[in-house]
Amino acid sequence: MIRFIRSAFVIARRDFGATVLSKAFIFFLLGPLFPLLLGGVFGGIGARVATQAQRPVIAVISSPQQFATISAAREHLADAIGDEAAIRFMRFDPEPNAEAQEKQLLASRNPPIQAVLTGWFGEFHLAGDVREGDPTDRQLRLILKNAETGQLPPPPVQVQSTKIVSPGSLLKDRALTAQIGQMLLFFLTILLSGMLLSQLIEEKSNKIIEVIAAAVPIDALFVGKLFAMLAASVVGIVVWVSAGALLIQLVKHGGVSTLPPPAVGWPGFLALAVVYFAMNYLLLGAAFLTIGAQAATVREVQTMSMPITFGQVLIFGFASTVIGSPDSPSALAAAIFPLSSPMAMLARAAQEPQWWPHVVAILWQALWVALILRIGSQLFRKTVLKSGPRTRWWRRNGRAAKPA
Amino acid sequence: MLQQAWHERTDDRFAVEAVDLVKDFGETRAVDGVTLAVPPGSIYGLLGPNGAGKTTTLRMLIGIIDPSSGTRRVLGRERPLEAAPEVGYLPEERGLYPAMYAREAIAFMGALRGLPIAEGRRRADELLDEHDLGDWARKPIRSLSKGMAQTVQLLGTIIHRPRLIVLDEPFAGLDAINQGRLEELIRREARAGATIIFSTHVIAHAERLCEQVAIIANGSVAFDGRVDEARARLRPIVRLRTRASDGPWRSAIPDSARREGDEYVFELPEGGPEPLLKALIDGGAGIETLAIERPGLHDAFVAIAGSAAAKAMGQEKAQ
Numbered sequence: 001m002i003r004f005i006r007s008a009f010v011i012a013r014r015d016f017g018a019t020v021l022s023k024a025f026i027f028f029l030l031g032p033l034f035p036l037l038l039g040g041v042f043g044g045i046g047a048r049v050a051t052q053a054q055r056p057v058i059a060v061i062s063s064p065q066q067f068a069t070i071s072a073a074r075e076h077l078a079d080a081i082g083d084e085a086a087i088r089f090m091r092f093d094p095e096p097n098a099e100a101q102e103k104q105l106l107a108s109r110n111p112p113i114q115a116v117l118t119g120w121f122g123e124f125h126l127a128g129d130v131r132e133g134d135p136t137d138r139q140l141r142l143i144l145k146n147a148e149t150g151q152l153p154p155p156p157v158q159v160q161s162t163k164i165v166s167p168g169s170l171l172k173d174r175a176l177t178a179q180i181g182q183m184l185l186f187f188l189t190i191l192l193s194g195m196l197l198s199q200l201i202e203e204k205s206n207k208i209i210e211v212i213a214a215a216v217p218i219d220a221l222f223v224g225k226l227f228a229m230l231a232a233s234v235v236g237i238v239v240w241v242s243a244g245a246l247l248i249q250l251v252k253h254g255g256v257s258t259l260p261p262p263a264v265g266w267p268g269f270l271a272l273a274v275v276y277f278a279m280n281y282l283l284l285g286a287a288f289l290t291i292g293a294q295a296a297t298v299r300e301v302q303t304m305s306m307p308i309t310f311g312q313v314l315i316f317g318f319a320s321t322v323i324g325s326p327d328s329p330s331a332l333a334a335a336i337f338p339l340s341s342p343m344a345m346l347a348r349a350a351q352e353p354q355w356w357p358h359v360v361a362i363l364w365q366a367l368w369v370a371l372i373l374r375i376g377s378q379l380f381r382k383t384v385l386k387s388g389p390r391t392r393w394w395r396r397n398g399r400a401a402k403p404a
Numbered sequence: 405m406l407q408q409a410w411h412e413r414t415d416d417r418f419a420v421e422a423v424d425l426v427k428d429f430g431e432t433r434a435v436d437g438v439t440l441a442v443p444p445g446s447i448y449g450l451l452g453p454n455g456a457g458k459t460t461t462l463r464m465l466i467g468i469i470d471p472s473s474g475t476r477r478v479l480g481r482e483r484p485l486e487a488a489p490e491v492g493y494l495p496e497e498r499g500l501y502p503a504m505y506a507r508e509a510i511a512f513m514g515a516l517r518g519l520p521i522a523e524g525r526r527r528a529d530e531l532l533d534e535h536d537l538g539d540w541a542r543k544p545i546r547s548l549s550k551g552m553a554q555t556v557q558l559l560g561t562i563i564h565r566p567r568l569i570v571l572d573e574p575f576a577g578l579d580a581i582n583q584g585r586l587e588e589l590i591r592r593e594a595r596a597g598a599t600i601i602f603s604t605h606v607i608a609h610a611e612r613l614c615e616q617v618a619i620i621a622n623g624s625v626a627f628d629g630r631v632d633e634a635r636a637r638l639r640p641i642v643r644l645r646t647r648a649s650d651g652p653w654r655s656a657i658p659d660s661a662r663r664e665g666d667e668y669v670f671e672l673p674e675g676g677p678e679p680l681l682k683a684l685i686d687g688g689a690g691i692e693t694l695a696i697e698r699p700g701l702h703d704a705f706v707a708i709a710g711s712a713a714a715k716a717m718g719q720e721k722a723q
Contacts, residue, residue: 003489003518010515018503207499211560213468214493215516217485385469 004223007216011224012231015199019232029239031191056114057088058128058140059105061098066120067091073147077139087139089117102127121148177262178323178350181273182343186316189280190309192233196285197292197308198301199225204384205297213385218377222293226285226373233281262350272349272358279365280342284312286369287339290376294383319343326351335361338368418477419444419568419599420465425474427460434460436623437474442601442616444567447594449610450603451705452620458603459496461620462572465601466493479568489518492566496573496603498557502546506532506556509545513560524563531559535585551582558586562593569593571602575609587613611701619708627708631701638699638707639671642680646689653687656680672696 078086095101102116115128130136203209262269295301319340322331326348334344345361420442427435435457442448450458463469467484479487500509511524532541575583594600610617619627645667661670
């Protein structure tokens with residue numbers, strides 16, 4: 001056993017060093033910056049477009065006095081629902097040909113006019129792209145009513161801030177924590193464990209696989225590679241999380257404590273998140289290593305990537321059945337099925353306070369990691385190294401042909 | 405019962421023993437009942453053309469692949485991987501991590517066999533210096549020439565001072581100078597007490613280096629024994645040139661003799677050289693030249709493995 005661990009360590013040390021000390025790892029660490037940069041660039045473009053594209057307004061043909069009354073009512077509404085949400089007005093002096101003026105205003109592009117309001121209190125007329133009962137119509141009615149009846153000062157209300165944690169709101173909050181935790185686990189795993197698909201390609205293409213296979217058990221090779229990539233991924237995550245935490249600290253006070261509290265508490269939840277990430281990575285990674293080991297070329301690995309990504313999404317979907325109903329049959333099935341178990345159990349940790357299911361689940365998942373690695377190494381010996389006696393029972397008794 | 409019988413038949417007289425090894429790849433039988441025994445401290449050659457089953461036999465012996473049937477014992481262990489720390493292996497298809505420094509590659513190969521990495525680096529520096537590669541110790545493998553990379557891999561094979569060194573076609577791809585160095589290295593390791601097994605399809609290497617050879621043809625061992633035993637299977641060859649073209653002396657020439665130019669070439673008759681000489685002199689042959697040649701390993705190989713296998717070896721050599 002000690003020799004096995006030492007062999008796995010030698011493989012892991014080589015792989016970890018080759019990964020972390022390579023120039024490519026800098027790009028790997030910078031990876032999360034690219035979506036942020038893209039988001040920034042496209043967000044900026046969107047904001048510019050939004051600024052350039054002026055918001056439609058309601059043209060009000062009225063006297064300055066009447067418009068001032070309407071505008072004051074609009075400001076009161078904007079105080080309550082926000083200026084962005086409140087409809088905008090623009091006043092125009094009445095012209096002799098009212099019908100022509102209305103047509104001209106509706107055809108205006110600068111500013112774009114959604115509708116034209118004419119008349120006086122009690123008999124207003126609205127023409128344009130507005131339907132009765134739509135949000136613009138309803139806001140307009142409220143503003144005009146307030147303008148017509150006059151503004152009353154708001155009644156005095158003494159406000160006492162208290163965090164009310166009703167069972168319903170708590171469950172909802174915890175479901176949100178479960179969802180966020182599960183999403184993070186899923187995305188980190190999908191982003192990082194995919195690397196394991198091509199882990200054995202290097203050894204196979206370099207022919208060094210024969211040197212390794214002659215020196216250490218194939219199981220040790222698999223375990224070493226798996227843990228090396230887990231360690232490299234953890235390095236990446238530590239860098240990202242540290243940078244993210246620093247950024248959040250700079251931008252917003254409170255950090256994760258502003259998120260709804262999980263059922264097992266924050267320290268326990270974060271500890272479980274680390275363990276379940278490791279288990280999720282090891283489980284999916286072991287499966288990817290097993291599948292990828294069968295590939296002979298990078299092209300084959302690339303071909304495998306898409307169905308495997310879809311498979312991961314399906315597993316994620318299955319695991320998400322835990323959210324909101326952690327004791328439902330489908331949730332329990334997701335917790336038992338090895339590949340969805342870590343994500344399902346992390347969501348459970350956010351919603352249910354018991355600890356014993358996590359102990360059982362972690363042992364169960366560890367068992368499956370070992371099992372998948374064992375199957376993977378056996379498969380590798382059989383199909384790639386072509387080792388061992390044949391197992392096809394229908395040919396077992398057949399006489400093998402001698403080559404000519 | 406079988407296990408007990410196996411133990412009774414094996415002891416420490418042999419560094420490697422194989423009994424009736426068979427390997428099937430699908431419907432193809434690559435190795436068909438190979439049995440061999442390698443004495444400790446010897447240089448043992450597996451001789452045969454490509455496709456004869458040499459590499460598969462070696463892979464089974466050191467545990468890269470398991471046999472379909474049969475048993476093997478390496479340095480006293482029935483599971484070859486258990487002996488891995490005492491075994492060095494150079495595969496036919498050379499392979500190293502291209503980005504690794506030469507000294508790191510050697511130390512890594514030692515670490516795979518249980519040598520501490522720091523000690524591996526220290527020995528790697530020494531070995532690289534010895535082989536005039538000291539300046540390349542901290543350069544990536546990809547920057548080395550093919551011959552240098554092969555030397556680095558060979559040094560990685562022996563870095564942990566193994567008791568058994570298995571080399572699969574070690575001379576392939578090396579120029580004459582490096583072949584000579586490799587031969588010297590093999591002899592040196594053998595003198596230090598290591599057992600060397602190497603496969604080759606070049607008879608000259610086996611003839612120069614090996615104390616014992618196994619000739620493999622069509623997946624099975626056609627001969628296993630000392631090189632002189634292989635040669636002894638053939639009678640010496642007589643090359644005779646006479647001044648007389650005919651006469652009573654002709655009765656001393658066997659019917660199987662062939663003419664090569666002016667020479668008669670035939671196997672030395674059972675009685676040896678003296679009766680032949682007497683018959684030639686008494687018969688008035690007028691001996692111009694007479695040479696009695698000891699058969700080489702190539703002749704023995706032809707006799708044992710067949711001319712088709714020998715022809716295949718010859719073609720490979722020519723390539």
